[in-house]
Amino acid sequence: MIKKIMADKLIISFDEYTKIVEKLAIEVHKNYKPTVLVGIMRGAAPILDILSRILKLPIAYIVIQSYSGEGMEDKQGELMFAREISSLANNEDFSKVLLIDDLSDTGLTLNKSIEWLKNYPQTRDFIKEVKTACLWKKKSSTFEPDFCPVRLDSDPWIVQPTEHYEELSIEELIKRN
Template sequence: MVEQTELYVSWSDYHYLVEQLAVQIYRSGWEFNQIICIAKGGLRVGDTLCRLYDYPLAILSASSYGGSKNQVRGELKFSQHLAMTTEGLGDRILLVDDLVDSGLSLRESIHWLKQNYESQIQDLRTGVLWYKSCSVIEPDYYVEYLADNPWIHQPFEYYEQTTPAELAAKYGFDTP
C-alpha cells in the first residue's frame, strides 16, 4: 500500500500562490471579463483575483467532500444557479478553484457552465493553485504541479475542525 504524502500550507504561502496565479494569468496576455469561482475551495482565489483585476465575481457552489475530516469524496452536487451581482455573465470566463485533485469538479463545472450559459460564453479558461498528476483535466493556469498527489492541508482547514464554542473557550468567553 502506498502511503499518501501530505502538504501543509501556511496563510502566507497560500496568499503567495494566489498572487503567482494572478501574475501568470496577467503575463499570458489573455483578456477575460468575468471570474467564476467554484465554492467553497475557490472562494478565496476568486475573491482575491476579482479585487486585483476589478472584474465581477460569480460563484458556482459545488460540494463533493464530507465525512471524516472532510476528506471523503462523495457525489458531486451543484447549485441551481450562479450567484452574481451583475445582470449578465461576461463572455470570456476565468473559472477558478483552489486545486484539481481528481479533476472531476473542474471538468463537471465546465460542463455545467456550458449547459446553462453556452450562448453567452465565447471563451472559458481555468486556473488553480495546485494541479495534481491524478487529475483527469489539465487547467489552463496553475502555480504548482504535484506529481505525488499529496493531500493538501490548507490554512482554513482549522475552521472545519473547530466549533464556535471552542473559539469562545479559547478567547475566554462564557457559553450562552
C-alpha cells in the same frame, strides 16, 4: 516555500497561500483577459476574493457538493450543482470566463463545472470562452488547467490555511477569545 510535514500531506501557511494566488494572478494577467471570474465553492472563495481585487473583475460563484456514501470518505462522490449562479455580474460579462477552483485533484469537478456553466440558461448564450485556473494540480489529475502555479509530482493531502476551522467548534473559539 511549501512545508512538507508528511509524505502524504502539504501544510500551507496563509503567507504561502497568498504568494501562490499572486503568482496565479500574474500568470493570468500575462496570458488571458477574462471578463468574469467564476469560483467553485468553497475552495475558490479566498482565491476569488484576492484575484477579483488584483484583476479588478466581477465575480460569480457556483456551488457544488460531492455526495458520497458510507465507506467513501476519501473518494469523489456524485456531484450536485446548485440551481443558480450567485453573481452581480451582467450576462455580457460572461463572454470570457475564468473558472477557478483551489486544486485539480481528480479533474472531475473542473470538467463537470465547465459543462454545467456552458449549459447554464442565463449565461450560455454569452459565453465565448472558458479557461480554468487552480493553485495546485495533483499528479494523478486527468484535467489540465489553463493556469496553475503549482504542479505536484505526487498526490498529497493539501492542508490549506483555513482548514483547521473545520475541527473547531464555536464554543472553543469563544473560550479562546
